[in-house]
Amino acid sequence: MDLDAVRTFVAAADAGQFQEAAAELAITQQAASKRIAALERNLGVRLFTRTPRGAELSIDGQAFLPHARELLRVAERALMSVRTGSRPLRVDVIASRGAATGLMRDFHRAHPEIELDVLMLFDIETALAAIRSGTIDASFRAVTAPGRPLPEDIQSVRVLDEPLELLTGPAHALAGARSVPIAQLAGHRIWMPGIVPGTEWASYYDDLIAEFGLTIEATGPNFGSDALLDTIADTPALATFMGARTRLVWPATHGLRRIPVTTPTPVYPHSLLWHRANPHPALPILRTHLTTTSPGHRTTGTWVPAWAAPR
């Protein structure tokens, strides 16, 4: 199906005749006729009933018309998504099911008129480079990686501290606990596959291990969250960490348990990063939305890595 033909179809449907549609599109009447004939041949139905005074939609044409308009609308938006200047706000989130995605969903609900593109970059270095080059407009990240202060031209605001919970199967030793002190996790096998060295997550868990003497197995390739959850559900000796706000798309029947961790509760600090000179009109709206809906952060009873602690 050719988008030019669809455009011609919509123009002809609106005009009621091919000639005027052809004039609008700056082609000859014959070309418009050929385009629509080709479209009809591809679809296998007649879209217009031709009369000596114009062309009016057949019933199939009437049914097709709204779909054709939608198609052009979507094509237009697809084009806009890569047009510099007045393109959708591009926001990088740290994981597709994480808290930042939920925050963006909330933002979209609050401001459905703002066009959004949400993507996931590899690590904070990539994100910073993209923010500085203007390729993306904002990023949800832990505010700094260890030893690397934020550049001068990047601004940030802390928007959410997400508590980590323990995720176990029904047969796990801690499955019945309503909460578990972090000291009790020493000696339990905690499995976190797919943590890529060099990313903020790796730094975060390195610090967590060092601080509380945990044994985290980060080995093994990441076969996707489905495989991870499957293994956790079936293996009594394994557990994993998961952000409290992470949404699980998983049959509840598997009996996975989410157990809060306490004394202290490790939290992952999400900040929004952006370039101080970014002119995108939707960016201040996002910032305002996040700061006004942020629940704030407790500092007592929680733990964050030293490099992420508020100065």
Added chain:
Amino acid sequence: MDLDAVRTFVAAADAGQFQEAAAELAITQQAASKRIAALERNLGVRLFTRTPRGAELSIDGQAFLPHARELLRVAERALMSVRTGSRPLRVDVIASRGAATGLMRDFHRAHPEIELDVLMLFDIETALAAIRSGTIDASFRAVTAPGRPLPEDIQSVRVLDEPLELLTGPAHALAGARSVPIAQLAGHRIWMPGIVPGTEWASYYDDLIAEFGLTIEATGPNFGSDALLDTIADTPALATFMGARTRLVWPATHGLRRIPVTTPTPVYPHSLLWHRANPHPALPILRTHLTTTSPGHRTTGTWVPAWAAPR
């Protein structure tokens, strides 16, 4: 923008390389490379970063990808809308803002998984022919036109009696009335432009005029409901009829009044018509939905044309 190029882009993004994408689409690697190069040229951005081991999405490519998928999805649905066999349920309504449209909206809310195409045919004759030929699946109409009994192979069920209300501007003599007996309308000018002779509406109003001695001016071309409402709002001597369920998209500030008509209340009887042998799986669901949510019809205090009265 070429849909084939978009398809190639999505395939390459999924495969992570051009060669495999090209194999899926049954073209050569060079052709896929050219298609994506052309797409990048059209969009003005680089979608992939080429490596000697494949091609991975650039940031622009990541932003474009969901739009590309959506575009292909919409194109697929546009194609289905004219494919015989498993195409969306095609329902004809009598007016774009009338009660039947509202009923279909309710149905769509109740069954969002059912694909619908709603269209407006010229009159009941066209609708019957389209139902018999299978071009449409159902039609909302007054069950018969005068003197023309329903064919044997068409079935019908009465789903809604829609009361007619008087619509006036704020300066009209009846503007303050909470309701008006139909006998009081004799002598008032009632304006109904755009009623096409030969349609059910024309028959309906002919009967209404004959029964209650009204003077309805059906003259003048239809300049659209905006122009009609504009004139009604500004002309104290004019009023018009409007279905009680008709949704008005009109600034409330113009002070239009909707006044129920009584003793009796003229109602327009909407029936659903369909072919007894139509195999569309969604058709019985629509019928069940309509009959179970139908408010039923009062017969006392209401008026319908003799040809539409239940036998």
Added chain:
DNA sequence: CCCAGTCACAACCAACGGTTGTATCCATAG
């Protein structure tokens, strides 16, 4: 150090899609 595997460029060719010119149809006016 070579090889396997990837993408890009060049040359060639068929097919698509545009234009111009023309025939046909029908409603309307004279």
Added chain:
DNA sequence: CTATGGATACAACCGTTGGTTGTGACTGGG
């Protein structure tokens, strides 16, 4: 009844697009 105007479709022509084949450049692994 006929001429005319306005609409679509068909035919011929032709440039450009988009496919294939052949080849070169690049890079990571054995």
